[in-house]
Amino acid sequence: MFHIFQKSAQTGLVTFGYPQQPAQIPAQFRGAPAFDFSVWRDARPAAEVCPTGAIQIHDSAARRTVTVDYGLCNYCGECAEADTSGAVKITQNFELAVRKRGDLILTAEYALSPDGNSTYLGAPGPDFRTWDTSNLNQRDSEKLGAPGLDFETGEASNPTDAGAPGPVFGTWDTTTFNPSDSEHESLELKLQQKIHSLLGRSLAIRQVDAGSCNGCEIEIGALNNPIYDLERLGIHFVASPRHADMLLVTGPVTRNMELALLKTWRATPDPKLVIASGSCAISGGIFGINYATRGGVSTVLPVDVFIPGCPPRPHALLHGILLALGRMEQRESLLHSPAINPRTR
Amino acid sequence: MTLAITRYSPRSFDKIRARCAVAFESWIDANEAEIHAAVALSDIRPVVQSLVENGCRLASVFAEDRIASESSFLLYHLFDHPGDSRFLLVRSSIPASNPAFPSVSAEVPAVNWQEREIQDWFGITAEGHPNPRRVALHDNWPEIHPLRKDFPIDTVLPPFEGEQHVYRPTHGEGVFHIPVGPVHAGIIEPGHFNFAVAGEPILYLQLRMFYTHKAIEKRFEQLPVRHAVYLAESISGDSSFSHGTAFCQAIEAAAGIEIPQRARRMRTILLELERLYNHVGDIGAIATDVGFAIASAHASRLREFILGVNEELTGSRLLRGVVCPGGLRRDWTGQQTEACITALKHFEAEFADLMRIIRSSDSTRDRLDRTGTLHPDQASDLGIVGVAGRASGINRDLRRDHPYAAYGEISFDVPVYQEGDVLARLRVRVDEVDQSLAIIREIAARLTPGPHRTSLPPLPPDRIGLGAVEGWRGEILHWVRTGAEGRLERCKIKDPSLSNWPALVEAVKGNIIPDFPVINKSFNLSYSGTDR
Numbered sequence: 001m002f003h004i005f006q007k008s009a010q011t012g013l014v015t016f017g018y019p020q021q022p023a024q025i026p027a028q029f030r031g032a033p034a035f036d037f038s039v040w041r042d043a044r045p046a047a048e049v050c051p052t053g054a055i056q057i058h059d060s061a062a063r064r065t066v067t068v069d070y071g072l073c074n075y076c077g078e079c080a081e082a083d084t085s086g087a088v089k090i091t092q093n094f095e096l097a098v099r100k101r102g103d104l105i106l107t108a109e110y111a112l113s114p115d116g117n118s119t120y121l122g123a124p125g126p127d128f129r130t131w132d133t134s135n136l137n138q139r140d141s142e143k144l145g146a147p148g149l150d151f152e153t154g155e156a157s158n159p160t161d162a163g164a165p166g167p168v169f170g171t172w173d174t175t176t177f178n179p180s181d182s183e184h185e186s187l188e189l190k191l192q193q194k195i196h197s198l199l200g201r202s203l204a205i206r207q208v209d210a211g212s213c214n215g216c217e218i219e220i221g222a223l224n225n226p227i228y229d230l231e232r233l234g235i236h237f238v239a240s241p242r243h244a245d246m247l248l249v250t251g252p253v254t255r256n257m258e259l260a261l262l263k264t265w266r267a268t269p270d271p272k273l274v275i276a277s278g279s280c281a282i283s284g285g286i287f288g289i290n291y292a293t294r295g296g297v298s299t300v301l302p303v304d305v306f307i308p309g310c311p312p313r314p315h316a317l318l319h320g321i322l323l324a325l326g327r328m329e330q331r332e333s334l335l336h337s338p339a340i341n342p343r344t345r
Numbered sequence: 346m347t348l349a350i351t352r353y354s355p356r357s358f359d360k361i362r363a364r365c366a367v368a369f370e371s372w373i374d375a376n377e378a379e380i381h382a383a384v385a386l387s388d389i390r391p392v393v394q395s396l397v398e399n400g401c402r403l404a405s406v407f408a409e410d411r412i413a414s415e416s417s418f419l420l421y422h423l424f425d426h427p428g429d430s431r432f433l434l435v436r437s438s439i440p441a442s443n444p445a446f447p448s449v450s451a452e453v454p455a456v457n458w459q460e461r462e463i464q465d466w467f468g469i470t471a472e473g474h475p476n477p478r479r480v481a482l483h484d485n486w487p488e489i490h491p492l493r494k495d496f497p498i499d500t501v502l503p504p505f506e507g508e509q510h511v512y513r514p515t516h517g518e519g520v521f522h523i524p525v526g527p528v529h530a531g532i533i534e535p536g537h538f539n540f541a542v543a544g545e546p547i548l549y550l551q552l553r554m555f556y557t558h559k560a561i562e563k564r565f566e567q568l569p570v571r572h573a574v575y576l577a578e579s580i581s582g583d584s585s586f587s588h589g590t591a592f593c594q595a596i597e598a599a600a601g602i603e604i605p606q607r608a609r610r611m612r613t614i615l616l617e618l619e620r621l622y623n624h625v626g627d628i629g630a631i632a633t634d635v636g637f638a639i640a641s642a643h644a645s646r647l648r649e650f651i652l653g654v655n656e657e658l659t660g661s662r663l664l665r666g667v668v669c670p671g672g673l674r675r676d677w678t679g680q681q682t683e684a685c686i687t688a689l690k691h692f693e694a695e696f697a698d699l700m701r702i703i704r705s706s707d708s709t710r711d712r713l714d715r716t717g718t719l720h721p722d723q724a725s726d727l728g729i730v731g732v733a734g735r736a737s738g739i740n741r742d743l744r745r746d747h748p749y750a751a752y753g754e755i756s757f758d759v760p761v762y763q764e765g766d767v768l769a770r771l772r773v774r775v776d777e778v779d780q781s782l783a784i785i786r787e788i789a790a791r792l793t794p795g796p797h798r799t800s801l802p803p804l805p806p807d808r809i810g811l812g813a814v815e816g817w818r819g820e821i822l823h824w825v826r827t828g829a830e831g832r833l834e835r836c837k838i839k840d841p842s843l844s845n846w847p848a849l850v851e852a853v854k855g856n857i858i859p860d861f862p863v864i865n866k867s868f869n870l871s872y873s874g875t876d877r
Contacts, residue, residue, distance in 0.1 A: 214873050239531070
């Protein structure tokens, strides 16, 4: 017994100050790659070495479109090593969580001249956050060829019409709920505020592994250790979805876990939040979309926040969880300094 | 504890061959690590029997689809022997017209699941298998054979219908079933445990795995080798570096290249760091599951400490993106090595304090002693590997028996216990932490400047290679055959968890349900590594 008290006294307080204070992270950490599109003359070497295909190049006539998907990236840093122009740099940024899948995609357009050179034309929108995500959904619609399960009932949505691509949630009746974009956004905002007022101060999370490699579980488990100590923020992990306010889902959603994930979601009382954690939970990651996987949580459930990373480090998970609760905005000015955030470039 | 005796008569396979009743069609000393032999399909059973009687261990059974080039499937049986530092790979050919092979699971239960995987993935019947039910594909999957070459990886399967798995019924007064999973109560991976209990004691446990099956072996056939390393790192996140290294070793064997000495030593250090953070994490998890919160908190703090050391050396907490065929992608400085050694000195003192706290608790010892016992004879029959095997009297460690990286340069102890209970598995981990620290110190002292990678020449097609790594959990095997354009024709992965799940079934028998979590944690098997 004496040892125990002695050790506790010796050890003292070990908990980090994040998010109230900036995170202390080793200089070697590889966070998000940042891209200076205006000087990135040739994206091809980086695209070639990217193991997950997060850097894509589409050439049409005299135009080249380059997209970078942070939701597919596994943060290996190969692109920065392969690129000789100095336009790609590995940053220490880990606060990458977003509410919209499209916000994880950067895009740039170039004019191609006959001699093979390309000239930067800019991003196709004023802000990539509002960029049309139809390109992105191409990946989603590929897998949408697969008949899905109705996420309310868990039954096959339309087994007879197996091959037809449809809307993400095939059984949603869109005729009765079809607000305009602005109405939709204000409804969404109100709903979010309501959820934040209900869950924002104390939150119970049910973690669901929908086929991950267990890398995400290591980092999620670390949130419980004395260093990160999630409970100091009023957030804790619970054993049953019935006690949960939030599902923290990892993995590309294997076909074998699809029904279990849906059942867990249905067992979670409303209002509830869903977070997709890790690149494979966002897009299928390095596993891709295949006979055994669905290719991301959003193909099965509505997702509130996406946390990129492979796996996301505990700070990044914490950032994403607080973002889902609307608690991150209060710290926005402090935490999103332009120096570390490639997106505010 | 019995310490390992260095046992060495390096060429015992040659003697065994002479004693074998059945003639091999061929026998080639392929390289320093492997012998390649071939037998007729009809001779498999006598050959396996004869080799096993002579003290060989059947480590793995796997197949590949060679219909396009040879109109047949190839079946491989991989053996090792305590007196030989090489592996023996026995090949036999299965005609595509009659896809069946003689099962040896009745004689060698260790390959029960592996033979059934071949049935599921290739549609080759394991004739005479005592339990030929599906294992890798759930019962409600359509009749598909995904590892056949004519099955496209992006095939869209219809929604599944029918029973997912039929569990053995249990009858009797007061006997009932407790189904658990696939979504478990903690932050762990999915799988289904079906307990049959009479009161608190467990009568038997039925496992249903493969919930996280994500077509990894098939996916290896799509990716260029340099990208496939990242897939290898994602087979089981807690063994990212071990799986990555096993894969790279297989590629290096196929390419016939040697990696620089510095790379071998750096790999050794990183492999041991991976062992450290997982072992100390497991020690903490065992403490958690007996309700010893303070020990668990200290252990999780120490695990976080090692993850920080990992990051400072390599930029990745889980040691990802470091290993590559030919060595390592990144070097580190002498200063970083020194910082690592200083940090580990601090860790060593902290770990000693942690163990003093755990050892001072009689109630913890009471919960662990004779809980979840796996008897040595059961462990040997089931071919249990790694920590669980060494806690049940199996004196085997690939680092010593088939040296790779820089393990051949040094000597170290392999802790072996006979008790086979949770306490023994805890002790193996504690002893291995001490050994790992000593290994890192010794290798770091030898870490001289030099190249950290050699370039990988273009891979010619149809080369094969085996990579074997003693991960922190146990034996990790990767076997590759190269294909055209720098891609792989086949990559077989065997995670130690695949061998060890049946041990859990035996170990929980007769224990009470409240002890299941701690028994399960003492094995700490990877679901993702099993399911792939």
